[in-house]
Amino acid sequence: MKSRDLIEIYERLLKHLGKQYWWPAETEFEVIIGAILTQAAAWKNVEIAIENLKAEKILNPAGIKNTRQNQLKKLIKSAGYYNAKSRKLKEFVNFLYKNYGGDLNLLLNQPKNKLRKDLLSIWGIGPETADSIVLYAAHKPSFVVDAYTKRIFSRLGVIDNGIDYESLKKFFENNLPENLGIYKEFHALIVELGKKNCRTKPVCGGCPFGYSCRFNFKDERAL
Template structure:
C-alpha cells in the first residue's frame, strides 16, 4: 500500500464519502468552480441560489446579462468583478466553441479541452481540473492549497508546482474518477477542520504520519 493510498483510507474512514460536487447540473459545477475561488463554499451557495431564483443559471441568460447585474448576484463570493468576467468568458467560450452544449464540450479530447479551458481568462489549473473532473467526469486530479500544504507537511512532495503535484497523484493512483472525486473532497474536508497547520490538528487522522509531529518551530 502506497502512502497516498494509506492517506486516502485514513481520510475516508474518518470523514466518510463526500459525494461531490454539490450541484444539480454540470453547468452549475462550472459556475460554482469559478465562484469558490479563494472563497468559502457557504458564500457560493448564496450566489448560486440568487442565480437560480432569477433563472439566470444557464448559458443563454449568463450570455445576455450585463456585467454589473451579474456582479450584484455574486457579490458575496468576493472578487466579484473578476469572477463576473470569468463567468462571462466561460459562457462565451461555451457558445463559440460548442454552441452552448456542455455534452459537446465534454466529448472533446481531454488534453485539448484542458488546454482550451486554461486559455479562458479567470480559469486556472484548479478551476479547469474541477470542471474536467466534476462536470465532465474525466480523470484529472484536482490540487488545492490544502493538498499542497498537507503534502509538504507530510514530506511527500518537495514542490509547490501544480502540475508536478497533479502528476504525482495521477501517476501514483489508479486512474479512477470516483477515487479522484472523493480524494480531493477529503483533502478539502481535512482543511476545513483546520488540519492545515502544525501539528496538523488535534484528532487529525494524519497526525501520526507527520515526520515531526511535536516540533515547535
C-alpha cells in the first residue's frame, strides 16, 4: 500500500463520519482513567464509572491514591473486571507518586518513547492503553491500533489478519505523516466505523468502502 492510499482511506472516513473530537474528557487524568477502564468495556459503562469518581471528587491522582481499593471497586463496578481495574488504577497512581512525586505533567512531558516505556512498565497497562495515553493525554503522536483496526484493514485487504500490535502500529506510522491531529482523528474514525458498520457480522450497506472492500467479494474465512 502507498502512503497516499492510507490518507485516502482517512479522508473518506472523515468525509463520511465527520470529526469525532476524541478523547471525550475534561482533564488529562480523566483520559488516563478512561483509557484504563475502557479495556474490554463499552464506553457507556465507563462513563458511569467516571461519573461516580467525579461525584466522589476523587478523579485526580491524590483522590485515587487515598481511596481504599474496596471503595474504588464499588465506584467503577459498571466498567467490569473491577477487581483488576481497581488495582490498575492504584498501580498507575503509585507509579506516578513513586517516580514523579504525583505530578502528572512531569510524567506526560517526558519524550514520547520514554513516556511509552514508563507506561508499559506499569502493571495492567498494555500497548493499546499506553498509546491511548501518549496520544490523547500527552498529545504526542503515537498511533493507537486495536481490534477494530485489525478487523477493518484486514477485510479491506490492506493487512494480514495475523499481524501483531507493534507491526500494525508501525504500518500506520510508516505510511502517515507524523501529524497529531490525523493520528487522533484516524483512530477515533476507525473505532466509529467498527462499531457502526464493520462489526463481527459486518453491516456493509452504508459503509464508505462498500464495493471497494475485498470482504464483499470473498468469504471471511479466507481473510
